[in-house]
Amino acid sequence: MNSDLIVTLIKYAVMFAVFINVAPIMVWVERRGAGLIQDRPGPNRVGPIGLFQPLADALKFMFKEDVTPALVDKPLYLIAPVLALMPAFTTLVLIPFGPTITVGGRTTPLVVTNADTGVLLFLAISSLGVYSLVMAGYASNNKFSLIGSIRASAQLISYELALTVSVLAVLIPVNSFRLTDVVAYQQRYGWNCLPQILGCLVFLIAAFAETNRLPFDLPEAESELIAGFHTEYGAMRFALFFQGEYSNMAALSALGATLFFGGWSLPFIHYPHNLLGAVLGLLTLVAKIAIAMAVFVWVRWTFPRFRYDQLMRLGWKFLLPLAIVNLILVAALTVAGVLKPLNP
């Protein structure tokens, strides 16, 4: 087998291992976090401080009866949960997780695919995630599911605009679409979250809407839609949606960390270009993803849900104009020479 292919597969395996473990860990963090915020213990029966709860949950999902309702649209019903996982596990190839390292005479950048269109490809693939929700809602033949997926499609499109514009602003001074260049830029000039605080804020809010998390979880909205688009799903199929939601959160967290918070790098510290540097870079990135996920949990149990018209108004009349102002501001600052380009 081609040795380049093996290196690529190893790099993918590393990122895959990180992303596949997000959901089980987050099950525990989410429920303990909820307990902490609501002043109750949270899960504490399985293992010390409930640490084995995800294991118990996984077993439960596997051994539950897999019910397919009678009047569903069978093909779409079966494909939808699988598609839920697709965006996160595809986009992770674009996230750099360490410096360029030299191991055994072979030099390789620590990113699975250093594509020229980097960020654009990330946004393109993650924009396909909405089809999973739409298919699930339509195929379930249930009015709650349908309303959930109609909401999802409108919400995701609305917030994608603000998200994309805020990402675009980051790329102006960097002068490249590659995420490795974005990290290199921040290593030289400091984290983007300081000069682009507006864009960072827009990205953060839009990320909550893109991943259907509270306060924007209207496609699920359990108090009005039962469980929204996945009302008719149970057992392992539901678990796939669950895993998909957390993986998408992790993917957007990784993108946000890379764009605004230095990615795998830390300020003033230069990792060595060998295996140690790779491990340190990966740990830094994982730590940043973990902090972002903790913020997701913190916000979820702190804020009430938005009403649908409020959601749309926030997206179109507040976030999008703010993102455009940020774009113009960054462009002006770059032209004026305040923000220095990476390769002048």
Next chain:
Amino acid sequence: METLIFVIFAALAVGSGVVVVVHRSPIYATLSLVLTLFSMAVLFVLLGAPFVGAVQILVYAGAIVVLFLFVIMLLNVQQEEGAHARRSAQLVAAILGAIVFLGMFWLAFRQTTLRAPGPLTEELVSLKGLASALFTDYLLPFEIVGLLLLVAVIGATVAARRPGAETNAPQDDYVAEDPSSGPVLPREVRS
């Protein structure tokens, strides 16, 4: 390897394109359209135009077709509706369409000489080359396309606005038609 990927995705593009036209369920037709667009994007990448491929997915598959689906689900179109045109009318339309298509095909082939494609220069493929071409040599067409899209958006807004619906009353989710007739019920949502 590349040939294999090309064959798979070319077949997928054509196959799902046929499904778009033939399938009676609008949802399936629209989802096939997504598959067609995605396969086209892969073909663009194989041709050495990753930017066009990414934009194809981002704009068409990721946004425009989602709106198609949104409208189809909102109106709850189950089967092909409005396809009750007479057989003869369909036949005439098909023949006219075929004539136009063949004519364009003929024109295209008469004016270009078929030759093996030369290697793509870096200037054509890279984002920088594409951007500088768009914003220097082709600036006027680029701006005009932008203006055209703006006109289309304004036109759609004007067309969608009913005359007399000037007041921007806040849209409430709950409507009480007659308060005396019982509890306030949510406006019926089509199942």
